[in-house]
Amino acid sequence: MNRQHTAWDWTQAEQHGKWIESAYLSAVQSGDQELLAKAEAVLNRIIGSQEESGYVGATAKSFRSPERPVRGMDAYELYFVFHAFITVYEETGDKQALAAAEKLADYFLQYFGPGKLEFWPSKLRAPENKQKHLDGQSEFAGHSVHYSWEGTLLCDPVTRLYELTGKKKYLDWSQWVVSNIDKWSGWDAFSRLDSVADGTLGVDKLQPYVHSHTFHMNFMGFLRLYRITGDKSLLRKVAGAWDDIHERQMYITGGVSVAEHYEHDYVKPLSGNIVETCATMSWMQLTQQLLELTGESKYADAMERLMINHVFAAQDCENGVCRYHTAPNGSKPDGYFHGPDCCTASGHRIISMLPTFIYAEKGKEFYVNQYMPSQYNGKDFAFSITGNYPESENMELVIESEKAKNKTINLRIPSWCENPKVSVNGEAVADIKPGTYLKLSRKWGKGDKINIIFPMEEKWISRSHHSKYISYRLPGGEVMYKEEPADKIPYAFVRGPIVYSLDMVWNKQLCNDDVDMEQDMRMNVTSKPTAINKPRKDMLGPVYQAKALYKGSEVDVVLTPFANIGQWFRPDGVKPQKNADAFTYAIWLYKAE
Numbered sequence: 001m002n003r004q005h006t007a008w009d010w011t012q013a014e015q016h017g018k019w020i021e022s023a024y025l026s027a028v029q030s031g032d033q034e035l036l037a038k039a040e041a042v043l044n045r046i047i048g049s050q051e052e053s054g055y056v057g058a059t060a061k062s063f064r065s066p067e068r069p070v071r072g073m074d075a076y077e078l079y080f081v082f083h084a085f086i087t088v089y090e091e092t093g094d095k096q097a098l099a100a101a102e103k104l105a106d107y108f109l110q111y112f113g114p115g116k117l118e119f120w121p122s123k124l125r126a127p128e129n130k131q132k133h134l135d136g137q138s139e140f141a142g143h144s145v146h147y148s149w150e151g152t153l154l155c156d157p158v159t160r161l162y163e164l165t166g167k168k169k170y171l172d173w174s175q176w177v178v179s180n181i182d183k184w185s186g187w188d189a190f191s192r193l194d195s196v197a198d199g200t201l202g203v204d205k206l207q208p209y210v211h212s213h214t215f216h217m218n219f220m221g222f223l224r225l226y227r228i229t230g231d232k233s234l235l236r237k238v239a240g241a242w243d244d245i246h247e248r249q250m251y252i253t254g255g256v257s258v259a260e261h262y263e264h265d266y267v268k269p270l271s272g273n274i275v276e277t278c279a280t281m282s283w284m285q286l287t288q289q290l291l292e293l294t295g296e297s298k299y300a301d302a303m304e305r306l307m308i309n310h311v312f313a314a315q316d317c318e319n320g321v322c323r324y325h326t327a328p329n330g331s332k333p334d335g336y337f338h339g340p341d342c343c344t345a346s347g348h349r350i351i352s353m354l355p356t357f358i359y360a361e362k363g364k365e366f367y368v369n370q371y372m373p374s375q376y377n378g379k380d381f382a383f384s385i386t387g388n389y390p391e392s393e394n395m396e397l398v399i400e401s402e403k404a405k406n407k408t409i410n411l412r413i414p415s416w417c418e419n420p421k422v423s424v425n426g427e428a429v430a431d432i433k434p435g436t437y438l439k440l441s442r443k444w445g446k447g448d449k450i451n452i453i454f455p456m457e458e459k460w461i462s463r464s465h466h467s468k469y470i471s472y473r474l475p476g477g478e479v480m481y482k483e484e485p486a487d488k489i490p491y492a493f494v495r496g497p498i499v500y501s502l503d504m505v506w507n508k509q510l511c512n513d514d515v516d517m518e519q520d521m522r523m524n525v526t527s528k529p530t531a532i533n534k535p536r537k538d539m540l541g542p543v544y545q546a547k548a549l550y551k552g553s554e555v556d557v558v559l560t561p562f563a564n565i566g567q568w569f570r571p572d573g574v575k576p577q578k579n580a581d582a583f584t585y586a587i588w589l590y591k592a593e
């Protein structure tokens, strides 16, 4: 292993941590022995390369010294290596992985801490930091626009290490990190999360640039500390930020982040560098943690929306690689082929985690958070769910345990569903409330059946808080947005939680694959689209035919789930160049007047 990084290169060294973790999760969950063997080989190579000091990052030895023990990107890159080691230990019991994580943590503890080095941000840039004074400066906490949060995110894996080992030094260190964020950031950005929770401050106002993914990773650390210490102010801060993001900055597809950050007010541009896959990953994990800590179904609803729409939209249909950004309206295949960079690795990491989000068990309580055809084999309880949800509205949950068990099955009733129906062994359950968990307590025996129907309404909806935007750049190059009034409001077609798009891959009849959706396409939103046969069997259905005006002429167009946008070529056609803007697509379309 030849460590040779000395620069701020962010594209190279964040593959291995994410890859090892997702390869182990996928291999263990699927029983894929070949993948497991590959993952073990890579893990052993990385651990074999760990220096005596514990350092296992990508920075050249010649670059490092006691005064500069890490490179600017190390904390962020090693965050994923930490989690990979710990996940491997949890999934397989491999003690050398846990030992490697501890050695790595001890490296940070040796150099960083009270009276030692600190996670000051790098040189604050003008003009956004006009008249700002900081007592320190460092190369250890990532980019200057992250204001130290790209170093403090280590509070999460180091706290996780405390949870596993019980060694108090890890808890103390993580608490020291969090208690210094106000000072290091220079913006009191940690304390002011209380104002976000009060509803008096937008999360985007915490500092001049709020990087979505970095904040999510820190928030997960705060939640871990809450779980250990019971300090409710931490939960309040994170839940408050989540509510603000969910209300103002979450797209209809469940995705978040505008050019990697959070914008002011309701500014969410429709095209461009929108919804970063890294942000999708950490937003989903953060939301799952909040769900586990609070049991509030709004979190599971947000996860469903993201999973059913944006997670798979980002994935290329052929090789499974995920895109960097996947805007609601855009073109393809350009964007699906890139990397290696942060998002190539985050894509497979989030997909490998999806199965861990579906069910939860605590004592006699059992939770169904997400619905999909699947089988659960727990310690003393087993069942299967059949029915092709979300393509179908009907599901059947059948208990498969040999021995009858007293359990409470908590079914998430989605908030978007107006008339949910549940019956147990043919008997209808009364008073089912959308947006809650329905509790079904009894002695469940083999063959007991729960029938679930979540009727999905098909409708055109107009975009709320829509406006137009002009982009500008911060001096360092980050793209930001200014709002302009819009003269017309676009519409999207939805079925329950599923968001549809007009995708030119499936609209060959228009003989113009890169239709300008804003100029030339007008949808008839008063006539109801009709369900038609799916153009491909492996797509999410149903697929619809809708009426539209194309350059003023009446046409029929096909609407397909946004989740399938990663289909970047026609099955019967010539594949476009991988960097071409060959096919346009749009969720948000203007209506015919």
Ligand SMILES: [Zn+2]
Pocket: 276, 277, 278, 279, 324, 341, 342, 343, 344, 346
């Ligand atoms: Zn990324």
